[in-house]
Amino acid sequence: MPKKLERRDANIEQAAETAPPPDWDDIRLFVTAAEARSLRKAAERLRMSSSTIVRRIDKLEYALQARLFDRLPDGVELTPAGLAILQHAKRMESSSFELQRAVQARDTNPTGLVRVSITEGLGTYWVAPRLVELQRTNPKLVIELKCAMESADVLRMEADIAVQFTRPTNPDLKVTKLGRLHVYPFASKEYIATYGMPRSREDILNHRLIDQYAPQLEEGVAARFLGIRNPEGIVGMRTNASTAHYHAVEKGAGIGGLATYAAVLSDDLVAIDVGFHHHVDIWMTYHPDVRQSTRVSIMIDWLKETFSPQRFPWFRDEFIHPRELRKLPADSWKINLVNTQPTIFDTDEP
Structure with a gap:
């Protein structure tokens, strides 16, 4: 064992009689770091500095009188003591969340905070x-609206409701399909006036593409359509943000x-007709217990209406060409989403 770790373990043992009880917030931080296998990634997820994560892990190790992690060049690895403690910590965390949801479920007032996590573009x-x-x-x-491509963990109460492209598989979650997002190639009128309108897949190879890469987005879709291994030669801009992607095209x-x-x-x-069409389903997920909270229930019902395929045909399973969508009367989609929707007292859904 390196001398630095030996000294560290010795210091922990010497502190056995004076160590304070562990802080619950530090334990939750430890769980996040263990799952991320990286103190830096845990810091990003928790929106803390890496130095704060290190300091609090050191503090927890001092309180527990045990070394929890081995520091590696590319992250951290649980020690045998850390692995044993992790199981207890996860049970404590789960019980804490159950307690919070039980309190939230007793709330019958349509007031207060509702946290919604949603993909950036949709949000x-x-x-x-x-x-x-x-x-x-x-x-x-x-309404706390977190617009990001990283999915929130509603079981760990990172959000009350999550709207995402990946379907959750945990059986403890309520999962509802809101609709389907159809993706089609577009360019601005200015771009077409300058570079011309591509008429085929082969024509696209002579144009510039705007590429988006982010969690929940399937990689390599454009390259497979174009029949090339790598689109590097024709990508003019790459971004992880839906907003930047949209405005770059516009x-x-x-x-x-x-x-x-x-x-x-x-x-x-302007829609570009070269035979490309892609789609991804939109999922809403939440813990069943939060449905009993009036304020969360209002938001759940509102989101269902906001993504209703019957009212907004671009969310239907079947593809409708963008030029057909433009033919819709403005009143058919620019309508008040609240006045005509059922309230939580008018629905039979649990």
């Missing part, structure tokens, strides 16, 4: 503009795959 361009209407009828609700930087409802968001976008 920014579809949900956020419509929240104004919900808040007008529920002025005491506070401002004429290149051709990019956007949700088909982009056709009704901007008249400057």
Whole structure:
């Protein structure tokens, strides 16, 4: 064993009689670090500095009088003591979340905070503009909208509700399909005026693409369609952000795959018909216990209505071309999402 670790273990043993009881927040931090197998990744997930993570892990090891991690060049690895403690820590964490959900379920007032995690593009361009209407009828609700491509863990109460592209498999979660997101290539009118309209898959190879890479997005979709191993030669811009991706296409930087409802968001976008169409399903998930909370239940019902395929045809399973979506009367989709939706007292769903 390295001398540094020997000294560290010796210090822990010498502190046995004076160590304070472990802090619960430090234990939860330990669980996150153990699952991430990296103190840096744990710091990113918890939005803390790496130095804070290290300091608090050291503090927990001092309190438990045990070394929990071996530090490796590419992360951390649990020691035998850490592995044994992790099982107890996870049970403590699970009991803590059950306690919090039990308290939340007793809340029958339509007031307070509701935390919603949602993919960036859907949250920014579809949900956020419509929240104004919900808040007008529920002025005491506070909606915390986390728009990110990383999925939130609702079992660990990182959010009350999550809207995501990957379907959860944990049987303890309630999972509802909200709709389907259809992706189609678009370019701006300015781009087409400058570089011309591609008419085939082969034509695309002579244009510039805007590429997005992020969690929950399938990799290599464009390359497979184009029949090439790597699109590096034709990618003009790559981004992890849906907002940057959308605006780059809208401002004429290149051709990019956007949700088909982009056709009704901007008249400057033109659909590119080269035989490409991709889709991904939209899932809403939450713990069944939070359905008993009035404020969370209001949000669940509102999200279902906001993504209703019957009212918003671009969320249907069947593909509808963007030019057909543009033919829809504005009143058919620019409608008040609150006044016509059922309340939690009008639905039979558990």
